Amino acid sequence: MIEIGMIVLSVIFIIGGIFFFTTATIGLLRFPDFFARLHATGKGDTLAVLLCLIGLAVYEGVSLTGLKIVFIAVFMALAQPTATHAISRAALRRGIQPWTKGEDKK
Amino acid sequence: MNQFFIGAGMGISVLVLLVLYRVVFGPGVYNRIAAISAIGTKTLIILLIMGFVFHRVDMFVDISMVYALLNFIGCVAVAKYLEMES
Amino acid sequence: MVRQSDDIIIGTVARMLVPFIQLFALYVIMHGHYSPGGGFQGGVILGASLVLLLITHGLPETKKLISEKGVAILSSLGVLIYAGIGLLCLILLGNFLDYSQLSKILQVMPAEARSLGILGIETGVGLTVMAVMFSIFLDISTGGVLPEDEEE
Numbered sequence: 001m002i003e004i005g006m007i008v009l010s011v012i013f014i015i016g017g018i019f020f021f022t023t024a025t026i027g028l029l030r031f032p033d034f035f036a037r038l039h040a041t042g043k044g045d046t047l048a049v050l051l052c053l054i055g056l057a058v059y060e061g062v063s064l065t066g067l068k069i070v071f072i073a074v075f076m077a078l079a080q081p082t083a084t085h086a087i088s089r090a091a092l093r094r095g096i097q098p099w100t101k102g103e104d105k106k
Numbered sequence: 107m108n109q110f111f112i113g114a115g116m117g118i119s120v121l122v123l124l125v126l127y128r129v130v131f132g133p134g135v136y137n138r139i140a141a142i143s144a145i146g147t148k149t150l151i152i153l154l155i156m157g158f159v160f161h162r163v164d165m166f167v168d169i170s171m172v173y174a175l176l177n178f179i180g181c182v183a184v185a186k187y188l189e190m191e192s
Numbered sequence: 193m194v195r196q197s198d199d200i201i202i203g204t205v206a207r208m209l210v211p212f213i214q215l216f217a218l219y220v221i222m223h224g225h226y227s228p229g230g231g232f233q234g235g236v237i238l239g240a241s242l243v244l245l246l247i248t249h250g251l252p253e254t255k256k257l258i259s260e261k262g263v264a265i266l267s268s269l270g271v272l273i274y275a276g277i278g279l280l281c282l283i284l285l286g287n288f289l290d291y292s293q294l295s296k297i298l299q300v301m302p303a304e305a306r307s308l309g310i311l312g313i314e315t316g317v318g319l320t321v322m323a324v325m326f327s328i329f330l331d332i333s334t335g336g337v338l339p340e341d342e343e344e
Binding site: 007018022029037049052053056059060064065068069075076079083084086091096 | 107110114117118121124125127128134136137139140141143144147148150151154155158163164167168170171174175177178181182185186188189
């Protein structure tokens, strides 16, 4: 009984993760400006990876590999926003301007 | 449960192919770097799902952790290089 | 000791993550015969942690941590460990790198002596690979000209 509950919970988490991956990819393709695309991939991808990893850890159960998957999730939650910040800082320093409404699509 | 994992892996692979459009056609180098970071994140999940399909999770967990590390260090290094005045 | 860095967010996160990256690299070296890993892979991850410190804090701050002389000493130390273990097996009346002769001085079974011998040379390989990775990155990033030479 408990086993079926854990499997259902992990399936729910993984499907939620795939949903956020899809919306982040659509945002990366369709947004009009570089900084908007960085918003989509920086936030959406991080949340999707966290949900997927938690789902896989719940499926594995309480063991050494489950703990290692939780470590990967903590590392991702710390490192992905830092990488996004590094890219956006480099772009702002070199003079890329944000897009305002009324301009053409870049 | 095996079929579900294989289906999820194929779905994320299709998303990787969609992001490749931004790598090839992105105007400028910054779009390409953001897209490559996204591809690295999705690859990490595909590796872990493959570990569950082959019933050898403890081998693939180490590999995916190293890949997460390398993705982060590579992204920060390229961003630092692009910030320098030429 | 507080170190200056270019950006406060990236510097803080890098300083927080580097000890755990090095701990994971030590785990990869030790578990070479169970899981993917070994000496060379662990050495590369150790070198990558030093490169992360270099790109976030700049060259003069990292020089306070490891000087060029220290890098040269570390790489030679790794090769010394590798050749030293091989020579020790030669002195104990065996072939070169014949670890079963180590059971004479360690008082264990020959099979366990082989396992300990392999662990020893993997550690030496990891040390050398870390030092050489850091040195190559230093050479490429400064163009072979040190700031002390430039001032003259």
